[in-house]
Amino acid sequence: MNFQLTEERQMLQDGLRRFLADAVTPQALKAAEETGSSPEIWAGLAEMGVAGALFTEEQGGFGGMGFDLMTVFEELGRAGATEPLLEILLAGGLIAELGDAAQQALVEQAAEGGLQLALAHGEPASRFDLERVETRAVKAGEAWTLSGRKSVVVNGAQADRIVVSARTAGEVGDRDGISLFLLPKGTAGVEIRDYPLSQGGRAAELVLENVELPADALLGEEGRALDAIETAQARGTAALCADALGAMETARALTGDYLKTRKQFGQPIGKFQALQHRAAEMLIEIEQARSAVINLCGHLEADRATREIHVSATKHLVGKAARLVAEESIQMHGGIGVTEEYDLGRFARRLSMLDQRFGDATYHLGRFVRLKAA
Incomplete structure (x- = not known):
């Protein structure tokens, strides 16, 4: 295995390191405390097309491999940047893999910096086990009704779309029966408690009380999302x-x-x-x-x-x-x-x-x- 960066990855690393060294200042970090990220840094990353390195060409990007992720996130960690690129990777990756054509168009918007995303999967009692999902989704006619709680949803209050997991079948702890839904910002029945994270950025606790979503909010096949x-x-x-x-x-x-x-x-x-x-x-x-x-x-x-x-x-x-x-x-x-x-x-x-x-x-x-x- 060749561990040396390709020419394209080396250029991305060099450009990103120079940009973040200049942009991530104490003043920028202070200004980002209320929103979780700096609009100027986020716009700069979008202009450089950094998010495109997180997705394959078929998904609208130019990278998507493990070493592309390593190149981008090592530089973010080196500079101490708080921009929610990881949320673009997580939620955007799920949309790109499971979504239909209309849903997948959101990934391109996110990669261009025009759309904020978040993933709401963890719950108060789940700890680190991915299959422990208590939030329920019930289908009634052409609509879905979601009820439950989600914890430590990074970028949750700032996101324009939240990918939410909910159980449509089975018992808590079953691998089968977990589905994903696209939750637009401002949806009725969603209570969001926003708070700062100690390392920078922001997260939120979500309470879903009989949240109604249309049939096309479902991502991929019902019950097969794990x-x-x-x-x-x-x-x-x-x-x-x-x-x-x-x-x-x-x-x-x-x-x-x-x-x-x-x-x-x-x-x-x-x-x-x-x-x-x-x-x-x-x-x-x-x-x-x-x-x-x-x-x-x-x-x-x-x-x-x-x-x-x-x-x-x-x-x-x-x-x-x-x-x-x-x-x-x-x-x-x-x-x-x-x-x-x-x-x-x-x-x-x-x-x-x-x-x-x-x-x-x-x-x-x-x-x-x-x-x-x-």
């Missing part, structure tokens, strides 16, 4: 791990600069052997995480069993590495490492929250064991 959701989350996990990789690189760079400038006993503390050993351990963990992310991105198109084993192995390894890098970076910075005014705190929070989404390191260790034993 496999598509699992595929979308595998791609989302690869993107998250690449994001964590970029954030770890920035945390390491900030720590290296600090070790060179902070002096004690008349010399930079980076000359102390104990700190050199800790910095070297950070570097080793990051490079090991990079290998795991590359491995996962190279297996996203494999059969389900192989793909999911790599998903859990990578999420576990990256979660452990992210925790070590965050803790060691803060420790080697001393008191300044936990202050709001210093960038490191923002990246440490980002790494902590990235570990929690789609299953933390402990969850994926157990899942890896179960998958290998199956």
